[in-house]
Amino acid sequence: DAKTTQPPSMDCAEGRAANLPCNHSTISGNEYVYWYRQIHSQGPQYIIHGLKNNETNEMASLIITEDRKSSTLILPHATLRDTAVYYCIVRVGQTGANNLFFGTGTRLTVIP
Amino acid sequence: GAGVSQSPSNKVTEKGKDVELRCDPISGHTALYWYRQSLGQGLEFLIYFQGNSAPDKSGLPSDRFSAERTGGSVSTLTIQRTQQEDSAVYLCASSLTGGAGYGYTFGSGTRLTVV
Numbered sequence A: 001d002a003k004t005t006q007p008p009s010m011d012c013a014e015g016r017a018a019n020l021p022c023n024h025s026t027i028s029g030n031e032y033v034y035w036y037r038q039i040h041s042q043g044p045q046y047i048i049h050g051l052k053n054n055e056t057n058e059m060a061s062l063i064i065t066e067d068r069k070s071s072t073l074i075l076p077h078a079t080l081r082d083t084a085v086y087y088c089i090v091r092v093g094q095t096g097a098n099n100l101f102f103g104t105g106t107r108l109t110v111i112p
Numbered sequence B: 001g002a003g004v005s006q007s008p009s010n011k012v013t014e015k016g017k018d019v020e021l022r023c024d025p026i027s028g029h030t031a032l033y034w035y036r037q038s039l040g041q042g043l044e045f046l047i048y049f050q051g052n053s054a055p056d057k058s059g060l061p062s063d064r065f066s067a068e069r070t071g072g073s074v075s076t077l078t079i080q081r082t083q084q085e086d087s088a089v090y091l092c093a094s095s096l097t098g099g100a101g102y103g104y105t106f107g108s109g110t111r112l113t114v115v
Helices: none
Strands: A009-014 A017-023 A031-038 A045-050 A060-062 A070-075 A082-093 A104-110 B005-007 B011-013 B021-022 B031-037 B043-051 B064-067 B075-079 B089-094 B108-115
Touching: A009 A017, A017 A031, A017 A104, A017 B031, A031 A060, A045 A060, A045 A070, A045 B011, A070 A082, A104 B031, B011 B021, B021 B108, B031 B075, B043 B064, B043 B075, B075 B089
Parallel strands: A009 A104, B011 B108
Antiparallel strands: A017 A070, A031 A045, A031 A082, A060 A070, A082 A104, B005 B021, B021 B075, B031 B043, B031 B089, B064 B075, B089 B108
């Protein structure tokens, strides 16, 4: 699976949009981009995923560049409860793929 | 159940003792994963079960670690002769299949402390 690069930490003011970048320059055509987050003392929580089109759900939006070498997770109105470590993962989308590789992620701190 | 359930939530054990950690996945989920997370670190993959296929054990750090999944549902991770470096949070996740269309649902983990 392709590796990802994320900034180690970011701050965001409460109520503002949080834009979390991820580089995945070696991504293959059949690899999906997944985002998870881990709030302190909890297991990781699935947020969103996509292949090449932008995606939106009730939690966030995922913007994938046309060349798919990078993506941005957008939390439109960050709250204090969004403070967490955010993981960007790329993985081949096929049954039998063995696991998700979680790197060190981006620690997002939402500031009151 | 509604989510992935892990037990116990906390376990303190003496060095050299064996421990068993339990994971109840979401009903109907065919894929089950074990990860561990040491303090301040990312998640380390341990083992993966998919249906009736042979498990992928490539992440198990030593032969002291083993896991089984009975009846395609509940899984038990066993650590024999525990060492202090085994101290970590052990996380279990399940997904409907192993495919990319379905995200993982994680449990809250078992915090293992070896003293």
